[in-house]
Amino acid sequence: MIYDYIIVGSGLGGLSAGLILQQKNFNVLILESHLKSGGCASDFARISKKNPVGKFIFDVGATTLSGLQNGRPLDKFLNLTGLKFKLKDKLIKQNTGLLIHLPNGNKIFRYADKEKWIDECLKKFITDYNSDYQKKNLIKFWNLVYKLEANAFKLTGKLKKFPPKKIYDFFNLPKNPANIKLLHYLFTDTYKILKKFNLHVNEDFMKFIEQQLLITFQSPPHKVPFLFAAMGLAYPSDTYYFKGGIQKFSQSIEDEFANSGGEIKFKHRVNQISFSDNTFQVTTFKGKFYARNVISNLTIWNMGEIVTDIKLKKYFENLKRNYSEAWGAFTLYIAVQDKFYDFDSLYHQIHYQSSINGNASIFVSISMKNDVEKSPNGWRTLTISTHLKNPEKWKEMESNEYIKNKKIITDEILNVLNSTFENFKNSEIKYLLSGTPKTFEFYTNRFNGFVGGIPSDISKNIFKFPSSFTPFKNLYMVGDSVFPGQGSPAVVLGAMNLTELIS
Ligand SMILES: Cc1cc2nc3c(=O)[nH]c(=O)nc-3n(C[C@H](O)[C@H](O)[C@H](O)COP(=O)(O)OP(=O)(O)OC[C@H]3O[C@@H](n4cnc5c(N)ncnc54)[C@H](O)[C@@H]3O)c2cc1C
Structure with missing residues (x-):
């Protein structure tokens, strides 16, 4: 079977492009390497076995949605795809x-x-x-x-x-x-x-x-x-805030995509994209798939490895060289008793002095009180992230150094939480898990654990910024490394712009 479009990756970019195209009656297949959709806007669960209190859901990266006011990207997207009414209570x-x-x-x-x-x-x-x-x-x-x-x-x-x-x-x-x-x-x-x-x-x-x-x-x-x-x-x-956590937002797009007849295959990591006889061949460890068009939701840093065309390989290698710096993230995931004072706000940016990061800030996202899809009553789940320079260093570290640095940042963040939120110290912690750029690379396959896209730099020629259009006809890109700007609204806007131009 030859699909109209194969989309590689089901991050917010891949999912939104997939849904729009499927709703336009194209035949779309999404291939995703992970077990579920969302990429940086996904989640993972922990179920407390010892003295059980229930299931905790942790957002892996993104926690907030924005761009929902009239005429902004997510508002447009939800209107376009008919999801606005369905998601209004969420x-x-x-x-x-x-x-x-x-x-x-x-x-x-x-x-x-x-x-x-x-x-x-x-x-x-x-x-x-x-x-x-x-x-x-x-x-x-x-x-x-x-x-x-x-x-x-x-x-x-x-x-x-x-x-x-x-x-x-x-x-x-x-x-x-x-x-x-x-x-x-x-x-x-x-x-x-x-x-x-x-x-x-x-x-x-x-x-x-x-x-x-x-x-x-x-x-x-x-x-x-x-x-x-x-x-x-x-x-x-x-x-x-999206009830149940950010992955439920990704999941809603995925469900709408499937309801419109789209196909999605998980645990299908694409390792090669080649082209012959006017058809793309997309190879995973589980098989080969064919399409007239391919949209990749991978980062520009990952693409060189999987395309076979020499000119295209060079194009991505050049981009990788020219945009060789990006941020990584250190993340902390905590399930904690709801005994601390949250100042009636779910999102906090706390400025602090870090021994590893210098002048830094942590972004703390707290699950909404009584959002039982995310944590049992009386408990909250937290996702905390901070920027890390030179994320590639984390995969080069010896195991001892890696563990030591992880502990330093974790302890610093816990200190910050204890001194910021009254009674945090006295609230029982059920889970405390941390993630480094190495963890992000492992789960999302993002090269070096680079996250958040390409750092803005006005001195660089805007006409040379990576874009959705590659030099290869019918091979396109979506995602945060090909659209300047903020997370979910930017990625979804990039997908809307692309799909409008090509369909
Ligand atoms: C810590 C952190 C906090 C953030 N907070 C926010 C926030 O609060 N609000 C916000 O709007 N944005 C936030 N962002 C940014 C936002 O999450 C991302 O910009 C956005 O989700 C990226 O989407 P994407 O489509 O570009 O790709 P990704 O999320 O990277 O998804 C790509 C997908 O492709 C899959 N994949 C990779 N390689 C392959 C392969 N070879 N074959 C098949 N599948 C593959 C991956 O598994 C993944 O599912 C945050 C990011 C981080 C890291």
Whole structure:
């Protein structure tokens, strides 16, 4: 049998592309190496056998969804695929999108409501509260962020080939002054804008912005185009918890795909993609599959190994060389008694000083109270992650060093949790598991455990950024290494843009 499309990998990119194409009546097969779908947006379970309390579900990486406001990528996707109504009771909007804990003990509430957030920001970052000049600048800055955020998604949605491959790709944009302004912000770095508003002199505010950009665009202000930064900085206004955990979101897409007639095969790790007689041959350890088109949900760093075409191999090897740096993640998964105070927020960014990571922050996601699909009543599950530089080092470490470093970071994070959440110390911990870049590579097959996509870098030529289109006709890519920007909304938008262009 020859499929219209074979999709390699069932991360959010592969699943969303698969569902859209299947709903357009193409014949689609998804091949996934793992036991379940989701990739970085998947989960794993632990069932307590000793003195049983039940089943705990841990999100492996992603924990939040964003881009669900009107016209944003996930909103569009759920409307397009008919999932919006089905999932409306599962998506729980967070009034505090993020609670940031600064080293000096200050807490910054990222309220979803724009006015409330600006007021909070003024209170927490303008120490000279009588300075009208500083206040006005901060208000202007946030107003610009919110205005751009709404338009940025429109721009990246309209520019179907985004990132663009040639200047010509900009030409299909309506030529109005608003779009020209947007393009200006695509080529202006965030530090310049902060400087324009004289905010660069506000040290606390700059540290806050740095950590916010790190969790969204993986780079500091001087490297992130302001257009992208606006999307990252506004995301806590649009943060959702998915009942039962993030894999249930992936699962809903998978189920809809299967209900539409799509086929998915698990434990099918693809090790070769070749092409002859106008047909792709996709090989796994369990067999060969054939298709007219292939969409790969693998990262650009993994592709060189599995394509057989020499030109294509070179293309991916070049990309691997040119984008050789990316972040890894250290993750901690905890099942803990619900006796600690969570400040009525599920998502926390805690800034701290790490002996391994220097100035760092951890992102703590807590399961919703009484979400019994995730943890038994009276218990919560936590996924905690922090950025790691040079993730490749973790697989080169000797076993003793690996264990030692894992313990150092785990202990540091536990200390941070104990000092941040009242009564955490006295809450029983049922499970405490950790993951390194090596673990991520093992489970998701992402080269070196590189996660979160390609760090933003304005100095690099945008026309050379990896994209969904490869030099090989009918071989395409989706996922976070071929679309600049934030996790789920970026990956889904990339899949929507691609499927619209090719079908
Ligand atoms: C710790 C962490 C926290 C994050 N937090 C958030 C968050 O809160 N919100 C958010 O929106 N984003 C978040 N992200 C980012 C987000 O999870 C990812 O950007 C997104 O899920 C990536 O999706 P993807 O489609 O690119 O691919 P992946 O998730 O990498 O999926 C690729 C799939 O392909 C499969 N695969 C790989 N190789 C093969 C092969 N050879 N054959 C067959 N199958 C294969 C893998 O098993 C996997 O299922 C986070 C990421 C991490 C790591």
